[in-house]
Amino acid sequence: xxxxxxxxxxxxxxxxxxxxxxxxxxxxxxxxxxxxxxxxxxxxxxxxxxxxxxxxxxxxxxxxxxxxxxxxxxxxxxxxxxxxxxxxxxxxxxxxxxxxxxxxxxxxxxxxxxxxxxxxxxxxxxxxxxxxxxxxxxxxxxxxxxxxxxxxxxxxxxxxxxxxxxxxxxxxxxxxxxxxxxxxxxxxxxxxxxxxxxxxxxxxxxxxxxxxxxxxxxxxxxxxxxxxxxxxxxxxxxxxxxxxxxxxxxxxxxxxxxxxxxxxxxxxxxxxxxxxxxxxxxxxxxxxxxxxxxxxxxxxxxxxxxxxxxxxxxx
Amino acid sequence: xxxxxxxxxxxxxxxxxxxxxxxxxxxxxxxxxxxxxxxxxxxxxxxxxxxxxxxxxxxxxxxxxxxxxxxxxxxxxxxxxxxxxxxxxxxxxxxxxxxxxxxxxxxxxxxxxxxxxxxxxxxxxxxxxxxxxxxxxxxxxxxxxxxxxxxxxxxxxxxxxxxxxxxxxxxxxxxxxxxxxxxxxxxxxxxxxxxxxxxxxxxxxxxxxxxxxxxxxxxxxxxxxxxxxxxxxxxxxxxxxxxxxxxxxxxxxxxxxxxxxxxxxxxxxxxxxxxxxxxxxxxxxxxxxxxxxxxxxxxxxxxxxxxxxxxxxxxxxxxxxxxxxxxxxxxxxxxxx
Numbered sequence: 001x002x003x004x005x006x007x008x009x010x011x012x013x014x015x016x017x018x019x020x021x022x023x024x025x026x027x028x029x030x031x032x033x034x035x036x037x038x039x040x041x042x043x044x045x046x047x048x049x050x051x052x053x054x055x056x057x058x059x060x061x062x063x064x065x066x067x068x069x070x071x072x073x074x075x076x077x078x079x080x081x082x083x084x085x086x087x088x089x090x091x092x093x094x095x096x097x098x099x100x101x102x103x104x105x106x107x108x109x110x111x112x113x114x115x116x117x118x119x120x121x122x123x124x125x126x127x128x129x130x131x132x133x134x135x136x137x138x139x140x141x142x143x144x145x146x147x148x149x150x151x152x153x154x155x156x157x158x159x160x161x162x163x164x165x166x167x168x169x170x171x172x173x174x175x176x177x178x179x180x181x182x183x184x185x186x187x188x189x190x191x192x193x194x195x196x197x198x199x200x201x202x203x204x205x206x207x208x209x210x211x212x213x214x215x216x217x218x219x220x221x222x223x224x225x226x227x228x229x230x231x232x233x234x235x236x237x238x239x240x241x242x243x244x245x246x247x248x249x250x251x252x253x254x255x256x257x258x259x260x261x262x263x264x265x266x267x268x269x270x271x272x273x274x275x276x277x278x279x280x281x282x283x284x285x286x287x288x289x290x291x292x293x294x295x296x297x298x299x300x301x302x303x304x305x306x307x308x309x310x311x312x313x314x315x
Numbered sequence: 316x317x318x319x320x321x322x323x324x325x326x327x328x329x330x331x332x333x334x335x336x337x338x339x340x341x342x343x344x345x346x347x348x349x350x351x352x353x354x355x356x357x358x359x360x361x362x363x364x365x366x367x368x369x370x371x372x373x374x375x376x377x378x379x380x381x382x383x384x385x386x387x388x389x390x391x392x393x394x395x396x397x398x399x400x401x402x403x404x405x406x407x408x409x410x411x412x413x414x415x416x417x418x419x420x421x422x423x424x425x426x427x428x429x430x431x432x433x434x435x436x437x438x439x440x441x442x443x444x445x446x447x448x449x450x451x452x453x454x455x456x457x458x459x460x461x462x463x464x465x466x467x468x469x470x471x472x473x474x475x476x477x478x479x480x481x482x483x484x485x486x487x488x489x490x491x492x493x494x495x496x497x498x499x500x501x502x503x504x505x506x507x508x509x510x511x512x513x514x515x516x517x518x519x520x521x522x523x524x525x526x527x528x529x530x531x532x533x534x535x536x537x538x539x540x541x542x543x544x545x546x547x548x549x550x551x552x553x554x555x556x557x558x559x560x561x562x563x564x565x566x567x568x569x570x571x572x573x574x575x576x577x578x579x580x581x582x583x584x585x586x587x588x589x590x591x592x593x594x595x596x597x598x599x600x601x602x603x604x605x606x607x608x609x610x611x612x613x614x615x616x617x618x619x620x621x622x623x624x625x626x627x628x629x630x631x632x633x634x635x636x637x638x639x640x641x642x643x644x645x646x647x648x649x650x651x652x
Contacts, residue, residue, distance in 0.1 A: 211423040217378055218418075219411035219438045219489065233428050308428055309473040 001305075001312070008301070012294050019290040023283055024067050033059055034083045034277045057083060070283060080280035084273070089280040093266065093288065100258070100265035104250050106181050107189030112243055115193040116236070119200025124227055126205060134197065141194025147256035150187040154260065157183070167263045184261040188253040192246040199242045203235040210234070237308060244300035248293040325394060325496045325529040326352040326375070326414075332388035333367075333374045342604035344370040344384065346553040352497060352529040357520070359532045359544035359561075361576065365601050367553040368533045372499045375531075376416055377406050394496055412442040415490035417519075419502040421483035425474040431458070431485050432470030438492045457488035461518060480511035484518065491522060497529045504539070516543060537580055541565060549573050552602055552612035555631060559638040567652040569640035571617045572597070611642070619644050 032040075035053045039045050054060045058069065073080055079089035122134045157164040165184075171177035207213065208231055216230040254267035266285055273281035305311045333345040345367045352358045360368045373379045374386050377398060391398040393413060398406060415438075418424045426434060435454035439445060445453070451470070458466035461484040474482055483503060490498060500519060504512035520543050523530045532544060540547055540561065547564050549557040549572065557570040568574045575597035599616035602608065608615060614624040623643050631641040634649050642648075 211418060211420050212426040214378060215418065215424045215486075215489075216426065216437075217410070218376060218416045220407045220409070220441045221411075221437065222407060230426055230429075234426070310427060310475045 008298060012298065015294055016287070016290060020071065020283075020287060021067070023286045023290075024070065025063075027277075027279055027282060028063060028066075030277070032277060034279070035059065037277060070280075074284070074287070079284045082273075082281050083278045084276050084281075089284050092269075092281060093285060096264060096266045096269050097288075099263060100254060100267055102181050103185055103188070103254060103258070103263065103265060104247070106185035107192060107250060107253075108243060108247055110185055110189035111192030111196045111246065112239075115196025116200050116232075116239060118193075119197040119239075120204055120227055120232060120235075122197065122201045123204035123208060124223075135201075138194035138197045141190045142198075144190065145256075146188045146191060146253045147260050149190060150184065150257050150260040153183055153187055165261070167261065169264075184257045184263060187261075188250065188257040191253065192243070192250070195242060195246065196239060200235065200239050203238050204231055207231045207235040233307065237304060240300055240303050240307075244296050247296045251289055323354050324351050325354050326531075327392040328371075328375065328389065329392070330389040331371065331374055331386070331391065333370050333379055333384060333386045335384045337383055337605070340605040343553050344604065345374055347389075348548075348550070348553075348555045349389075350548055350555070350558065352531060354496070354529055355524060355527045356546070357523065357530040357532055357544045359534060359540040359547045360550060361534060361537065361540055361547055361573075362550035363535060363601055365604070366550045368550050369501055371550070372416065372501050372531065372533055375497075375499065376410060376414060378410075378416075408442065411438050411490075411495075412493045413495050414497045414499065415493070415495040416499040416501065417483070417486050417490050417503045419505050421479050421486055421506060424486055425482055427474055429473075430470065431472055431474065431477065435470070435485070435489045435492055438489050442493045453492065454488075457492050458485065460491075460522065461485070461488045463488070479507055480515060483507060483511075483515050487515075487519060487522070491526065491528070494526055495528060497531070498523060499531045499533070501533045502535070503532075505534075505536075512539075519543075537576060549576070552607060553604060554612065554641065556613070556642070557638075557640045558631075559635075559640075563635065563638045567635070567638075567649060569634050569638060569645040569648050570613075570642045571619050571644075571648075572613045573640075575616075 033054070035050055035057070038053075039050055051060065058066060061069075070080065077090075079093070081087065082089050082092050085092060118134055118138075122131045125131050154164050165179055167180055168176070171180055204227075208227075213226060213231055216226045221230065251267055254265065255271055257263070258265045258268035259271070266288075270282065270285045270289075272278075273285065328351070329349045331345050331348045332343065334341055334343050348367070348371055350358060350360075360371065362368050370379060370384070373384075375391050375393075375398070377386070377391075379386060386399060389399070393409065396409075398409060401409070425431070429437075432451060432454045435457055436447065436450040439450045439453050440447070443450075455466045455470050458469055463469050463481060463484050469477065469481070469485075474485075477485065487503075498519075503519060504515050507515060516539060519530070519532075522528070532539070534540060544561050546560055547558070548555050549564075549570060551570075551572050557564070557568070557573050559569075564573065565577070568577055578595045579597060581594050597616055602612055602615065608625065610623070610625040610627050611617070611620070611629055614620040617624065621643065627643075629641045629643045629645075631639050632645065633639050634645045
């Protein structure tokens, strides 16, 4: 097990290195850099000024040098300066992380706490009206784009209550905080909840046919114990995988949701930075997201071993 | 039966009827079957796959999957209580407590993600008010009782860490944890190696006698029946076709189907036998339960069948003392032997 973890950590480093190269190269393949954009906007181009600015920002150096410069800085905790705000990238990124983290965490919590029980109910009552209703709702969850759902929620909120939740960086009560985050989290988490429900349902249907479920009933276990203790514990593995993948996928949904709900999180910030070719911000943010995804994957694998005793790594 | 002391009846099944509703129609998996089991007695239920023996067992436990199955008639009286009249909660109190069941597949009948000890504890704590510490001790004691070496360690292991034979022992430990009045063993040794089969059977019979449990042993292996049971019922196409004491059944099987079953037990050929001996089989197939012939269900496969067999179902008659058979020609066979 220890050897396995060490090997996994090493592989994570390799993965992150690969990602860093890909981000770095892709960013520079995209036509135009911040200097082009600034000068285009000004409508006046003096090639000497432009070259000066590029030299100042380090953009005239060979790409390998630029890369080493970035990685070297990264290893020392120096993420460089935002081209746009000229503030340290770290100062720009750090305060935005908790906002998105809360949103993503709430969305995942929403998808697990709604999706798993509904999936179990749907499987246990397979073929009933309730099952069909839940499956239709989950299908709509998979088909609705989250930005559209977000817009619908905002419009409904305005027409029903005459107001809509507006982001406030310093909510006074936890209730206010919850109301700020819960609605966008639901908009973005609806899809995950629907997917989680469907996976839970199909996994449960498979498990409920197993012999050990009959054994549990033969012992005199109640239906609740059979479904949630005996069956769900076995059925939850693929669900965890899906939630893990969703955690990574969520960032895409968050970009539009943060825009629709006007929330200053990292997802929206990433798109803005990309528009300005603000390399230090984009590179470091994507790198951060990559680290999160890789770590989530690692946690999912560890959870597998924790839940299913048949899975032991590194033997 | 020539028993000196008639033991108390634990289970009395009367006219049990279990049907399945399927796309190809309704079929009677268990059709008007009656039998009793006494304390400490072993009743064997014998028959081919699909003859209704497992469904009979599941009907007693009230674990027939519904839909598609349903118990539509009869009574199942355990220690004076008709189980078919109980509500679900009361039935759960009976299961695993007064009646337990051991299944055919030890490899898949234990929950793979729960420790062996915890699975036994669950059976104990569902029915007895004991602390978890006390329950754990009982679980370990049960594992020791079923002769699992190092029970303390095994209790902490997961099913995949145990061999098939060990898992079946653990199943037995779980089934007997609450000292049930009745144990149903549904082909408990079929999935095991031949060498292990005898051990497991001996263990079941030994514990059954020590604890005074009534045992229903479901099997298709007549050798097992001869070794373990006192009484036998033979089932065919959902019906009981013969019932007798083991001695009487093996001495004079009265139903042609039972004779066929006995003839198809392969004999060990003697080393100097010149020719390869062809195994004897019962010709034909078990009829589809949705399309049963009007008369005796076995008639299409029976060498002795006469016209009457194809038209009228024979009643289950006591042809000899304590020996019942449902065959128009059972009387002739009893006389001939």
